Amino acid sequence: xxxxxxxxxxxxxxxxxxxxxxxxxxxxxxxxxxxxxxxxxxxxxxxxxxxxxxxxxxxxxxxxxxxxxxxxxxxxxxxxxxxxxxxxxxxxxxxxxxxxxxxxxxxxxxxxx
Amino acid sequence: xxxxxxxxxxxxxxxxxxxxxxxxxxxxxxxxxxxxxxxxxxxxxxxxxxxxxxxxxxxxxxxxxxxxxxxxxxxxxxxxxxxxxxxxxxxxxxxxxxxxxxxxxxxxxxxxx
DNA sequence: CCCTTGCTTAACTAGATGGTTAATTAACTG
DNA sequence: CAGTTAATTAACCATCTAGTTAAGCAAGGG
Numbered sequence: 001x002x003x004x005x006x007x008x009x010x011x012x013x014x015x016x017x018x019x020x021x022x023x024x025x026x027x028x029x030x031x032x033x034x035x036x037x038x039x040x041x042x043x044x045x046x047x048x049x050x051x052x053x054x055x056x057x058x059x060x061x062x063x064x065x066x067x068x069x070x071x072x073x074x075x076x077x078x079x080x081x082x083x084x085x086x087x088x089x090x091x092x093x094x095x096x097x098x099x100x101x102x103x104x105x106x107x108x109x110x111x112x113x
Numbered sequence: 114x115x116x117x118x119x120x121x122x123x124x125x126x127x128x129x130x131x132x133x134x135x136x137x138x139x140x141x142x143x144x145x146x147x148x149x150x151x152x153x154x155x156x157x158x159x160x161x162x163x164x165x166x167x168x169x170x171x172x173x174x175x176x177x178x179x180x181x182x183x184x185x186x187x188x189x190x191x192x193x194x195x196x197x198x199x200x201x202x203x204x205x206x207x208x209x210x211x212x213x214x215x216x217x218x219x220x221x222x223x224x225x226x
Numbered sequence: 227c228c229c230t231t232g233c234t235t236a237a238c239t240a241g242a243t244g245g246t247t248a249a250t251t252a253a254c255t256g
Numbered sequence: 257c258a259g260t261t262a263a264t265t266a267a268c269c270a271t272c273t274a275g276t277t278a279a280g281c282a283a284g285g286g
Contacts, residue, residue, distance in 0.1 A: 044275055044276080
């Protein structure tokens with residue numbers, strides 16, 4: 001799970017962390033500000049932030065005793081690229097072609113590919 | 114981790130499972146065909162397929178003793194939507210606006226939002 | 227210098243994840 | 257019916273995850 005894409009997706013696989021990113025999309029925030037909406041201890045938020053940081057999705061500065069967090073969306077570009085490769089499989093405009101290709105594939109199910 | 118988006122991202126957070134989806138993008142495949150590229154036991158692949166199935170990313174049919182797997186990309190649409198909301202944060206054309214907004218936000222770091 | 231505020235680290239727990247081998251089920255094949 | 261092939265299930269194990277409470281560490285404010 002050490003590759004970038006895996007840790008990005010893993011970081012996104014938690015509603016708390018996605019909510020934190022959504023909040024940071026509105027601008028910088030401190031840990032306490034980020035924690036405020038959640039019924040969860042501060043250490044728990046701290047851990048979520050560490051996961052986001054190690055995935056490169058946030059960066060943290062220092063301002064006196066505050067540790068302001070900032071969104072770093074770069075890893076999301078790679079994730080978007082990956083997902084987009086599959087767009088034709090869910091996009092309505094490709095349904096007919098897709099069904100056709102699938103039925104061709106079905107006849108060759110035991111073939112090399 | 115029970116919501117759709119979380120289980121979709123969780124399923125994608127593993128290179129083996131992403132490779133399986135990539136293979137299925139070329140068409141249906143049986144479990145043994147899917148397992149072939151990996152140095153991993155068949156039960157391990159079976160478990161990965163179960164994760165993908167519970168996330169709704171694949172469906173499985175029956176053809177005699179074979180259980181052909183098929184890509185079901187629908188959940189990826191939701192994932193793509195989520196990620197796309199952040200596009201402006203990594204897209205070069207938004208960098209200048211983004212920097213500007215951040216600097217405004219910075220002055221209000223202790224504010225309500 | 228002590229106290230409060232902001233946050234992290236430590237230690238622990240319950241449950242999920244990712245893998246293994248061995249046993250089992252299911253369906254075709256001689 | 258016996259054997260082979262395809263795949264799953266069971267049982268087990270190590271590691272990771274997401275949370276907890278309690279203790280520790282910086283930095284600013286009386």
